[in-house]
Amino acid sequence: MIKRTNITGLRTSDVTTLSVLTQDLVRKPLNALDPHCLCDLLALSELESLPGQMRRDLQGFQAQMVREFNDLPEGAVLADFLTELAQVPAEKIPACFREAVIERSEGALKHIRSAPAMVTVLDCFDSAEPELVDPATKSQTVKVHQFDVPDSHKHPDERKRKRRGSAPTQDGTPRASRPKLPTKSARDPERAVWLRQQVIQRLSSYGSSGLKQAVLVAGCQRQAPWDDVSPSEVLRVLRGLKDENKVKLSVGRWAMVARW
DSSP: OOOOBOEETGGGSBHHHHHHHHHHHTTSOGGGBOHHHHHHHHHHHTOSSSOHHHHHHHHHHHHHHHHHHHHSOTTHHHHHHHHHHTTSOGGGSOHHHHHHHHHHHHHHTTSTTTHHHHHHHHHHHHHOOOOOOOOBSSOOOOEEOOOOSOOOSOOOOOOOOOOOOOSBOTTSOBGGGOOOOOOOOTTOHHHHHHHHHHHHHHHHTTGGGOEEHHHHHHHHHHHOSSTTOOHHHHHHHHHHHHHTTSEEEETTEEEEOOOO
């Protein structure tokens, strides 16, 4: 088995320590990282509070890891990766990578070699929601386990900003010129109420078939009157609605709970 780099304590490290460690880690390919370390880095890539360059590096890393995961061939290779991923505690697998896995689930479930591993991972996702990460304000000790894989992998390109469509919104205002509200905290009640209404409105239009999580999250982000709505913020609202038994999640699709 290939030895992979694993550094513990990333989620609780201070920003200064992270800035040193991530410079090397974000240059490694998917198969050079232990799944635990991979998930820690991807969880950090979802943070909005990191310094500019570090945030851009991690977002570029996230995009590169998703591309490399999508390039894994169906069958034994994908099954081996998913088997190792399932060994990571469910709450440690971040939303961004869950979405990538779920996007591939339909094809993987049709393959005799990868189907059992995919079912295991999807069950893992259902067992716990991804935890939120909050970098420490004080320096923490991190432990380096292995550095056996060369770090000559090409640095991932920075993620390009999502291009917004030019089609008009429902009220007829061109999307490109629609004014955005000032940035607010992700915990702001007004944002939560707006996202809640948006989720219910979208899911109500699709009945029992529902929407893929990635599609639903992306749609809410595009329509939001704030520029900084993150996937984790939308997922937090979805989890709240699920706890209220208003929506349900099944095989990567969200749908309204039927009322009789």
